[in-house]
Amino acid sequence: MSSLRPHLSLDRLGSVIAVLIGVALFASPFVVYRANRIVAGEGRMLTAALPPAGALGIILTGIGVALCAALLRNPLPRLAAAILGLATVVPIVGWSATFVTPLGNTFARVSPGLGFWLLALAFALLAADALTRLRLGPWVRLAAIAVAAGAIALLLLSGAWNDLSLLKEYANRADSFWQEARQHVWLAFGSMAASCLVGLPLGILAYRVRRLRAAILQILNIVQTVPSIALFGILIAPLGYLATHVPLAAALGIRGIGAAPAFIALFLYSLLPVVANTITGLNQVPAAVTDAARGMGLSPRQRLWQVELPLALPVILAGIRIALVQNIGLATVAALIGGGGFGTFVFQGIGQTAIDLVLLGTLPTVALSFATAIVFDAIIDLTRRGPT
Amino acid sequence: MSARALTFRAAALILLVAFITAPQLFAFVFKPLTVNDAPAIYNHGSLLALTLSHLRTVFLATLASTVLAVGLGIFVTRPSGSEFLPLSRSLVNIGQTFPPVAVLAIAVPLVGFGEKPTFIALFLYGLLPIFENTLAGLSEVPPQALEAAKGMGMNARQRLLQVELPLALPVILAGIRLSVIIGLGTATIGSTVAAKGLGEVIIAGLQSNNVAFVLQGGLVVALLAVLIHDGMGIAERAVAKRLGRPVDEVA
Numbered sequence: 087m088s089s090l091r092p093h094l095s096l097d098r099l100g101s102v103i104a105v106l107i108g109v110a111l112f113a114s115p116f117v118v119y120r121a122n123r124i125v126a127g128e129g130r131m132l133t134a135a136l137p138p139a140g141a142l143g144i145i146l147t148g149i150g151v152a153l154c155a156a157l158l159r160n161p162l163p164r165l166a167a168a169i170l171g172l173a174t175v176v177p178i179v180g181w182s183a184t185f186v187t188p189l190g191n192t193f194a195r196v197s198p199g200l201g202f203w204l205l206a207l208a209f210a211l212l213a214a215d216a217l218t219r220l221r222l223g224p225w226v227r228l229a230a231i232a233v234a235a236g237a238i239a240l241l242l243l244s245g246a247w248n249d250l251s252l253l254k255e256y257a258n259r260a261d262s263f264w265q266e267a268r269q270h271v272w273l274a275f276g277s278m279a280a281s282c283l284v285g286l287p288l289g290i291l292a293y294r295v296r297r298l299r300a301a302i303l304q305i306l307n308i309v310q311t312v313p314s315i316a317l318f319g320i321l322i323a324p325l326g327y328l329a330t331h332v333p334l335a336a337a338l339g340i341r342g343i344g345a346a347p348a349f350i351a352l353f354l355y356s357l358l359p360v361v362a363n364t365i366t367g368l369n370q371v372p373a374a375v376t377d378a379a380r381g382m383g384l385s386p387r388q389r390l391w392q393v394e395l396p397l398a399l400p401v402i403l404a405g406i407r408i409a410l411v412q413n414i415g416l417a418t419v420a421a422l423i424g425g426g427g428f429g430t431f432v433f434q435g436i437g438q439t440a441i442d443l444v445l446l447g448t449l450p451t452v453a454l455s456f457a458t459a460i461v462f463d464a465i466i467d468l469t470r471r472g473p474t
Numbered sequence: 475m476s477a478r479a480l481t482f483r484a485a486a487l488i489l490l491v492a493f494i495t496a497p498q499l500f501a502f503v504f505k506p507l508t509v510n511d512a513p514a515i516y517n518h519g520s521l522l523a524l525t526l527s528h529l530r531t532v533f534l535a536t537l538a539s540t541v542l543a544v545g546l547g548i549f550v551t552r553p554s555g556s557e558f559l560p561l562s563r564s565l566v567n568i569g570q571t572f573p574p575v576a577v578l579a580i581a582v583p584l585v586g587f588g589e590k591p592t593f594i595a596l597f598l599y600g601l602l603p604i605f606e607n608t609l610a611g612l613s614e615v616p617p618q619a620l621e622a623a624k625g626m627g628m629n630a631r632q633r634l635l636q637v638e639l640p641l642a643l644p645v646i647l648a649g650i651r652l653s654v655i656i657g658l659g660t661a662t663i664g665s666t667v668a669a670k671g672l673g674e675v676i677i678a679g680l681q682s683n684n685v686a687f688v689l690q691g692g693l694v695v696a697l698l699a700v701l702i703h704d705g706m707g708i709a710e711r712a713v714a715k716r717l718g719r720p721v722d723e724v725a
Contacts, residue, residue, distance in 0.1 A: 097557065099561060219560055311699050311703045313658055313695050313696070314659055315662050316659075316691070316693075318692070319691055320692040320696060323688065326685055411571050419663060422666065422677075423680060432575060432576070433579075435583075436582050444583065447579070448576040451573055452571065459571050
């Protein structure tokens, strides 16, 4: 395809990316310096943020990637350029933090600036575009996300980022960070598991009994429409009543405010995608297949377990993926009602206008839901191709 | 629509309007939830004013996202924008893994407290569903319809305005509805960053440990969202019907 075009034509998307890189390199601060963690910051351009060798390295890498993006059309070299760019800029911003912080000053904070974020965005866009065009198989995507996770873990463990404000916020809260992380995962994945236990049978029932179907879906639709914090609020009143009047409930840790209303709300939210997709998946099983199964003498129960559910599996998994990603995001709101999770840092950060604390809550949430989405998409593809 | 469904909606709407305009009438319902003689009805501002400012934020933000998202959707489905199409689809997928609260939270340190971060978060997050549905709607236009339009001598602009957009309209409207619902929820959380809205009632209740506030705030927001969702769904079905297209029932 590329051989049919003149060799040096400009790629439109690549040109936009090249412009982004240009703005990032020459017109935006690479890092932001603050004298302490909450005062307003001052931007430092590349040349002031790094020793000459480092600044030159980033400028050359940026220009190289920009040229690749604008001139090359083959996705493979574009992907390689994007990865090289990320692998250069991401560790170097940590070096820049060390360089900018005055020696021995423990109050000063350095955060990545607009220039860093624009560079990262430009490289990530280029990588995303190349990956989309390459149409990788599910195993390759799983391997890629594993490598990316490993690289991030290596970066964080190596200490290269330790002088960045984000990691200083983390260092102050290392214990509570992992506690909130467990709480977040428990809220999002635990409520999802509960919702599968209830939602799958409910979906099968709604598929079998037509009269129930519309009613169940309508109720779940209404639940899905209610904004999260409103649903938390509505649940607080009855749960509080339960806690004060039923000793057993209080003994189980159920209180009006806290994780219980959040868990129940997330459970209710995830029911709709699970139930709706179970019904759709079962509906899509071709009649010829069920007829054949019946002809082979399979009982209704055997048909369900050996024929219908396996064929409906990819659609059901797609529902679980939607619900999980939604849950991981909504679990951040749980912190408002004392339910814990990464939202704790987000709302503390908002209260203190400390953007790095906000990021300490936001980045893990986004990473978790992003990884979940990729892993589930790959599993769904695998079950689609799997043995039938 | 059956008569029963209609009365149900009318009753819900009347209840909501009555509560927002004259909440004191309902004080007896919430009184048992309070302790130490705390007020049963939110008393730091009128519910009507909060509701109106909540709705105004959502309306303006959705309007802005609609203009930009539909414009972008049209651009990437034209030949001149086709190089952006594969990336657009992945970005829509990636963007949805980003929680709306995160957008709000990151906006605060950048633009400060108040309506601004809420508006930005609503606007940015609202782009996704509308853009996605514009893409879906425009790419689902049957090629025969486009061929026929071409055969009738329509130019690209006429085809877009008279054939493609009308055919894609129900799907685009569904995207706008989704945006509005997400926006209503995000605007509620916006009260934590001092935006005027109904979230204020819930937050005030949480801070003063007044379950009555939390419950009434939750109920008003919930009812508002359900009624708006429902009303927009009715409008969508009316549009689809006028186009003579099969109607997807709520699934």
